[in-house]
Structures are given as C-alpha cells and as structure tokens.
Amino acid sequence: MSTTTTDARRNPPGRGERFADWTDSRLGLHGAGRKNLRKVFPDHWSFMLGEIAMYTFLIVLLTGVYLTLFFKPSMAEMTYHGSYAPMNGVRMTEAYASTLDISFDVRGGLLIRQIHHWSALIFIAAMATHMMRVFFTGAFRKPREVNWIFGFTLLVLGCIAGFTGYSLPDDLLSGTGVRFMEGATLATPVIGTYLAFFLWGGEFPGTDIIPRFFAVHVLLVPGIMLGLFVLHIILVFYHKHTQYAGSGKTEENVVGMPFMPVYVAKAGGFFFLIFGVITVIAGLFTINPVWDLGPYRPDMVSTGAQPDWYMGWTEGLIRFMPGWEWVIPGGYTINFGVFIPLTLVGVVPIMMMAYPFFESWVTGDRREHHILDRPRNVPTRTGFGVAWLTLVFVLLTAGGNDLWATHFHLSINTITWTVRIAFFVAPVLAFWITRRICLGLQRRDREKILHGRETGIIKRLPHGEFIEVHEPLSQDELHKLTAHDQYAPLELGPSVDDNGVVRKQSPVQKLRARLSQGYFGEAGQIPKPTRREYEEITSGHGHH
Amino acid sequence: MKKLSARRRHPLAALVVLLIALAATGGLYATFAPTGKAQADETSAAQSLAVEEGQKLYRVGCASCHGTGGQGSSDGPSLVGVGAAAVDFQVSTGRMPLQQQGAQAPKKPNIYTQKEIDQLAAYVASLGPGPAVPEESQYDPAGGDVGRGGDLFRNNCAQCHNFTGKGGALTDGKYAPNIDGVDPKHMYEAMVTGPQNMPAFPDGVLTPENKQDIIAYLDEVGGDEAESPGGFSLGGLGPVSEGLFAWVFGLGALIVLTIWIAARTAKARKS
Numbered sequence: 001m002s003t004t005t006t007d008a009r010r011n012p013p014g015r016g017e018r019f020a021d022w023t024d025s026r027l028g029l030h031g032a033g034r035k036n037l038r039k040v041f042p043d044h045w046s047f048m049l050g051e052i053a054m055y056t057f058l059i060v061l062l063t064g065v066y067l068t069l070f071f072k073p074s075m076a077e078m079t080y081h082g083s084y085a086p087m088n089g090v091r092m093t094e095a096y097a098s099t100l101d102i103s104f105d106v107r108g109g110l111l112i113r114q115i116h117h118w119s120a121l122i123f124i125a126a127m128a129t130h131m132m133r134v135f136f137t138g139a140f141r142k143p144r145e146v147n148w149i150f151g152f153t154l155l156v157l158g159c160i161a162g163f164t165g166y167s168l169p170d171d172l173l174s175g176t177g178v179r180f181m182e183g184a185t186l187a188t189p190v191i192g193t194y195l196a197f198f199l200w201g202g203e204f205p206g207t208d209i210i211p212r213f214f215a216v217h218v219l220l221v222p223g224i225m226l227g228l229f230v231l232h233i234i235l236v237f238y239h240k241h242t243q244y245a246g247s248g249k250t251e252e253n254v255v256g257m258p259f260m261p262v263y264v265a266k267a268g269g270f271f272f273l274i275f276g277v278i279t280v281i282a283g284l285f286t287i288n289p290v291w292d293l294g295p296y297r298p299d300m301v302s303t304g305a306q307p308d309w310y311m312g313w314t315e316g317l318i319r320f321m322p323g324w325e326w327v328i329p330g331g332y333t334i335n336f337g338v339f340i341p342l343t344l345v346g347v348v349p350i351m352m353m354a355y356p357f358f359e360s361w362v363t364g365d366r367r368e369h370h371i372l373d374r375p376r377n378v379p380t381r382t383g384f385g386v387a388w389l390t391l392v393f394v395l396l397t398a399g400g401n402d403l404w405a406t407h408f409h410l411s412i413n414t415i416t417w418t419v420r421i422a423f424f425v426a427p428v429l430a431f432w433i434t435r436r437i438c439l440g441l442q443r444r445d446r447e448k449i450l451h452g453r454e455t456g457i458i459k460r461l462p463h464g465e466f467i468e469v470h471e472p473l474s475q476d477e478l479h480k481l482t483a484h485d486q487y488a489p490l491e492l493g494p495s496v497d498d499n500g501v502v503r504k505q506s507p508v509q510k511l512r513a514r515l516s517q518g519y520f521g522e523a524g525q526i527p528k529p530t531r532r533e534y535e536e537i538t539s540g541h542g543h544h
Numbered sequence: 545m546k547k548l549s550a551r552r553r554h555p556l557a558a559l560v561v562l563l564i565a566l567a568a569t570g571g572l573y574a575t576f577a578p579t580g581k582a583q584a585d586e587t588s589a590a591q592s593l594a595v596e597e598g599q600k601l602y603r604v605g606c607a608s609c610h611g612t613g614g615q616g617s618s619d620g621p622s623l624v625g626v627g628a629a630a631v632d633f634q635v636s637t638g639r640m641p642l643q644q645q646g647a648q649a650p651k652k653p654n655i656y657t658q659k660e661i662d663q664l665a666a667y668v669a670s671l672g673p674g675p676a677v678p679e680e681s682q683y684d685p686a687g688g689d690v691g692r693g694g695d696l697f698r699n700n701c702a703q704c705h706n707f708t709g710k711g712g713a714l715t716d717g718k719y720a721p722n723i724d725g726v727d728p729k730h731m732y733e734a735m736v737t738g739p740q741n742m743p744a745f746p747d748g749v750l751t752p753e754n755k756q757d758i759i760a761y762l763d764e765v766g767g768d769e770a771e772s773p774g775g776f777s778l779g780g781l782g783p784v785s786e787g788l789f790a791w792v793f794g795l796g797a798l799i800v801l802t803i804w805i806a807a808r809t810a811k812a813r814k815s
Contacts, residue, residue, distance in 0.1 A: 045806035088691040121790035286774030302702035307789025373634030405713035
C-alpha cells in the first residue's frame with residue numbers, strides 16, 4: 001500500500017510487486033481481495049445447487065453469443081434451398097431459415113444450439129432446485145429476504161428469457177407458443193386488443209414480433225439478469241453463507257474452507273465438469289429439432305405443442321380451465337377461460353416470492369438467522385412448500401395431458417377432470433401429509449435424544465426379559481438434533497382485561513394468532529426434550 | 545407285336561401300363577378340360593370365387609357387428625361403399641376384426657393371409673362402389689416430393705398426428721396413432737378411407753400426388769432410414785420429454801457431481 005519514495009529497502013521492488021502496487025493504488029484490489037478471497041464457505045452439496053445455476057447461466061451466455069453471430073431475427077419471407085432436403089422449396093421466414101443454417105451449415109452450430117437449449121433447461125431447473133433448498137432450510141429469513149427477491153426475480157426473468165428464446169426460430173412449435181401468448185394478451189379485459197396490436201405491431205403475426213423478442217432475449221433480459229446475478233452474489237458475500245447446525249457452528253461464525261484457494265479450485269473445476277456433462281448431453285440427445293417442426297404459419301398447428309418445462313404450468317392452467325366466456329353489454333367478450341389462468345400465472349409465483357414476509361409476520365421474529373433449519377423442524381413451512389410444488393406438478397400434468405393420455409392409455413377427458421379436482425385437493429392433501437411426516441420425524445428425533453439409537457442388538461436379561469440395546473448419541477449428534485429454536489405460539493390473551501374491560505383485538509391480530517398456533521401450537525411441533533428430561537432419563541437406571 | 549406280347553409278363557409291365565395310363569389321362573384332361581372358357585372369363589370367375597370365399601370369411605369374422613349383409617348394426621357401421629381399400633387397411637393392420645368395443649380399435653397382429661384379406665375386400669367391394677386398393681406406384685415414397693409433403697402434412701395431419709407423425713391424443717380415449725414404420729400402402733389407404741376417428745381425404749381434397757408427397761415426407765422423417773441429425777430423439781415428443789430428461793438426467797447428473805465434490809473436502813493443516 002505504501003507509495004512513499006523514502007522506502008529504505010535494499011532491493012528495488014520486482015516487476016510483479018510493481019504491477020500489484022500499480023493496480024492496488026488505483027483499484028484497491030488488495031483490500032477487497034484480502035477481505036473477500038478469505039471468505040469462508042461451509043461445505044455441503046446442497047450449497048452448490050446455486051452454483052449449477054450460475055455456471056449453466058454462463059454457458060447459456062457463451063453459446064448464445066455464438067448463435068447471435070449467425071441468427072437473422074427477421075420475419076421476411078423467402079424460399080428455402082439449403083442443405084436440408086426435406087425443407088427444399090418450402091416458404092419460410094429468414095429467422096427459421098437461419099436456424100436451419102445454424103443446424104446444418106454452420107460449423108458446430110447444431111452442437112452449440114443444443115448446448116444452449118439444454119443448459120437453458122437445466123439452468124432454470126437448477127434455479128428452481130436452489131430455491132427449494134433455500135426455502136426448505138429457511139435460508140430466506142432475515143437478513144436474506146432481499147436476496148430471496150433477487151433470486152425470485154432471476155427465476156422469473158430466466159423463464160422470460162427462455163420463452164422468448166424458444167420463440168425466436170419461428171418454427172411451427174414456437175409460433176404456436178407466440179400465438180398462445182397473443183391469446184392471453186387478447187384475454188386482458190378492455191385493453192386486450194390494443195395491447196396485442198401494440199406488442200405485435202399490428203395483426204398477428206405481423207413482421208415485428210421476432211425482432212422484438214430478439215432484443216428482449218439477447219439484450220434486455222440477459223442484461224438485467226447479469227446485473228441481478230452480480231447483486232445476488234455480492235449479497236451472498238456480504239451476508240456470509242448460512243450453515244447447518246453442528247458443533248462449533250454458531251449464528252456468529254461460519255465454519256468451512258476459505259474461498260481462495262479451496263473454493264476457487266473446487267468451483268473452477270465444477271464449472272468444467274458441468275460444461276462437460278452438458279456438452280455430452282447436447283452431443284447425444286436432440287433438443288428442439290426445428291427441422292422436423294417446419295416453419296410457422298398461422299393456419300397450421302400440431303398436436304403435442306407444449307412449451308419448455310418451466311412454462312408448462314401455464315399451459316396446464318389453460319388446458320384444464322373450462323372455456324367460460326361472457327359477452328357483456330356493448331358486445332365485448334370477457335374470456336374467463338383464458339383470463340382466469342392469466343391471473344393465476346401472476347398469483348402462483350407471487351405466493352412464492354411473498355412467503356418470507358408472511359412467515360416473519362407470523363413469527364414476529366426480528367433476529368438474524370445464519371443457522372439453517374432442518375425441514376422437519378418447521379413442519380408448517382415444509383408443508384406449504386410441498387403443497388406449492390404439488391400444485392405446480394398438477395399443472396405440469398395438465399400441460400402434458402395429451403402425452404399422459406397416449407402413453408398410459410387414458411382418456412384425456414378423465415385426466416382433465418382429475419386435474420381440475422386435484423388442483424384444489426392435492427395441495428391440501430400434500431400439506432397435511434407432509435406436516436404429519438415432519439411431526440413423525442420430530443418424534444423420532446426426540447426418541448433418539450432421550451433413549452439413544454436402536455442398535456438392533458437384543459439382550460436377554462437374567463430374569464428372561466428381552467431388551468434391545470440403545471446406544472446413546474454422541475454430543476455432536478445431540479447438538480444437531482437440538483440446536484433449533486422452538487417458538488412459543490402467539491397467545492391472544494383474554495378478550496377482557498382484569499377489570500372486565502373489553503380488549504380490542506383486530507381480525508388481523510386474531511388471524512396472526514391462529515396462524516401462529518398452527519405453526520407452533522401443539523399440533524404444529526413436538527417439543528424437543530428439555531435438559532431436565534434428558535438428565536432424568538440418562539442418569540440412574542441402567543437400561544434404555 | 546411279338547415283342548410286345550412276349551414282354552407282357554415282364555415284372556415291370558404293370559408299372560409301364562400305369563404310367564402310360566396316367567400320362568394319357570392327364571394329357572386328355574389337359575386337352576379337353578374347359579380351359580378356353582376359363583381364360584376368357586378368368587377375372588370375373590376368380591372375382592366371383594373371391595367374393596364367394598370372402599363372404600364365407602365375412603360371416604365368420606365380421607357379420608356379428610357389421611350385419612349379415614354388411615348393412616351394419618348397433619355394434620358396427622355399414623360396410624356398403626367403404627371399398628376394398630378400407631378392408632385392406634383395417635384387416636391387414638389387425639384393427640379388424642375388433643378385439644372389443646371401445647373408444648377405438650387398436651393396431652394388433654393380423655391373423656389373415658393376404659389372399660384372405662383380398663377375398664374379404666372383394667366381398668365388401670361387391671356391396672357397393674368404394675376406393676380400391678392402391679397400386680404400388682401410387683404410394684411408393686420415392687415418387688413424392690418431400691418438401692411439399694411436409695407442408696401438406698403440417699397443414700392437414702399434424703393437428704392430430706404431431707409434427708412428424710408421432711401420434712397424439714383425441715377426446716375420450718381416442719387417439720391418432722404413431723405413423724412411424726407404417727406400411728406406405730396403409731398410409732395411402734388410411735388417407736383415402738378415413739379409418740376409425742380419422743377424417744377421409746378423398747382425391748378431391750388431397751390429390752393422389754399430394755398423398756404420395758405426404759408418404760414421402762413421412763418416410764423421410766419417420767421411416768426405417770430416417771436420420772436424426774441431433775442425436776437420440778427422445779421419442780420426438782417435444783418439450784415434455786426434453787424437460788423430463790433435463791430434470792432427471794441433466795440436473796440429476798449435476799447433483800451427483802455436487803455430492804461428489806462436496807464429499808472431497810480439503811484437509812485442514814495441523815499445526
């Protein structure tokens with residue numbers, strides 16, 4: 001850091017040192033590096049799910065740049081005379097023709113296209129999985145709520161990037177997707193028609209939508225995503241990583257390995273492993289064979305037209321919704337068959353985004369949390385999470401109802417009705433079952449703490465009784481099983497005070513108390529053993 | 545004569561006489577049998593024989609649903625005017641005779657010989673005029689334009705059969721079957737006759753050349769020698785199978801890697 005010239009050193013500084021000094025005095029890298037390169041990260045495989053998302057995102061960006069060099073985002077019509085014989089003489093847009101060229105004439109084009117598409121699918125799957133990990137371990141709690149919103153926004157933007165990218169080749173499948181979007185836009189009451197004309201620059205399909213989607217796909221959305229992604233990472237460094245409970249781990253420390261050199265090496269290697277796996281998949285398995293699909297024409301449609309998986313739940317909403325519509329006075333149509341699903345497309349993700357705030361309102365907990373929950377220890381939250389996933393799975397089933405029908409020899413009508421019922425019933429059942437399982441696991445933990453692990457060794461006592469030998473848990477294990485806090489449920493108190501005056505209780509307070517009872521009341525958690533219970537049982541009597 | 549009478553007691557004499565007698569009978573029969581008449585009227589005689597044989601087969605295999613005279617019943621439609629092409633398609637793909645009443649007759653192993661099918665077809669064709677079994681030159685994939693066929697296929701067929709003929713679901717358990725590996729003759733017959741839940745595409749709607757183009761396209765994308773430039777096709781079902789694959793094998797493999805990496809932690813230096 002020294003810039004003085006009166007340094008009484010014998011040797012003049014070497015070239016490396018001078019370079020380091022030059023950069024440090026201008027960029028302040030030493031200070032930032034000393035602080036951040038030594039950041040400690042805990043070791044657990046589930047903490048690397050976000051890393052999968054990060055690296056697949058990078059792969060998508062890298063391959064996307066290559067594709068941009070050859071793709072022509074134009075809806076100008078032409079007749080194809082390229083190297084793919086089955087399309088010879090077919091009229092198509094330049095966008096579709098250039099996608100065929102990328103697939104058959106550009107060196108490595110098909111491989112890069114398939115890497116791009118496969119890693120996009122895996123990217124969003126990895127984000128979703130990462131989000132599940134964060135949710136089920138309660139890592140979204142204070143101080144990480146903002147980062148949860150960043151992550152959520154990244155997921156939504158990832159879906160938008162995916163949808164626009166899926167639409168760019170202008171093949172018969174993607175055009176059907178764009179038509180779907182147009183239908184949804186038209187279903188917006190009152191302004192739908194105007195909105196559709198605004199977005200498409202006129203009547204569907206027009207000549208504007210592909211260039212517009214191109215700008216959104218390669219510039220707008222990836223730009224915002226990159227920015228959010230950097231913020232997401234900065235916040236991870238700033239908050240420090242969460243960790244699972246264990247001996248020596250507290251809310252004040254992080255136990256693990258330093259970023260430099262351990263995680264730099266691990267993460268760098270992991271990047272290449274992921275790139276390798278995806279390249280192998282892309283080399284072996286077709287994705288989106290646009291040459292089979294044909295160019296988009298508004299008068300054509302194919303069965304089995306589904307969006308990529310992350311939009312599949314929106315397809316499901318449309319597929320199982322009854323086609324209700326009203327014609328209101330004045331001759332305007334309100335298309336509930338599309339409008340209600342469109343509303344739910346907003347509601348389902350927002351439920352997920354809002355959850356951290358909902359939970360902190362119920363618990364009223366203002367403390368910071370850096371030690372993660374085991375999912376079983378918060379049965380209600382875990383139940384909500386599983387219920388939400390069940391809902392999405394039901395919708396995905398609806399979105400692929402035709403394939404369920406053909407592959408399992410079922411009637412598509414039966415599937416549609418099953419899904420309509422399951423949409424309301426399955427999440428409730430999933431919530432209830434998950435909560436019961438969590439409570440069961442808590443009871444087992446309690447058993448293990450108080451009586452030890454069942455060893456499977458049967459002992460016969462002198463008087464003939466058979467007992468199973470239980471082995472007490474190690475201190476480490478005991479700590480893991482008992483480290484979590486258990487909230488006391490919120491008590492509303494008596495409705496009248498000591499003097500018989502009615503205490504004011506707002507409906508919101510009552511709701512909060514009821515929710516708190518549900519989360520932490522008798523039915524919501526199994527009390528963990530107290531120190532006294534433990535000592536009482538472990539001292540004294542020899543058996544158990 | 546002496547020679548002959550001298551040898552009439554020869555041990556082989558009886559055999560020789562027998563051979564001569566047989567040759568004579570055969571020869572005489574060949575000469576005098578009414579072959580001339582048969583040649584002149586061969587087609588109609590064979591036809592009437594086939595119709596007769598076909599009617600016998602019909603009574604055994606088809607009459608319980610389609611009625612004793614092909615007039616139809618509550619269990620099966622009338623066959624008057626469906627033509628030989630319909631019979632050839634339905635029977636040689638095993639769809640008829642029907643296994644059981646249901647949403648749609650599934651494809652199953654055919655138990656009739658081609659000759660029997662021709663006889664059945666002749667009988668049904670005799671009930672009323674209908675499309676005949678196509679000639680090979682009509683359905684040979686080599687004679688069609690693949691590009692135009694693809695266009696026609698996407699315009700007329702893909703709604704039910706999927707982009708490349710992998711099949712799709714219809715209402716109430718009905719379905720459009722997968723066309724991969726279907727005999728081009730059957731494709732042609734299906735287009736002409738509209739079997740099961742499929743609409744018919746008579747020559748006024750899709751000309752014979754159009755039909756051949758579609759067959760050429762299907763042979764290109766789903767025939768035995770169809771290429772899949774991108775690798776394994778995962779059933780050609782589109783994003784649903786791709787998404788499933790991305791989750792199970794893509795993300796699955798990567799999660800296995802995370803577990804592997806996390807299990808190999810650096811050892812703290814002991815000081």
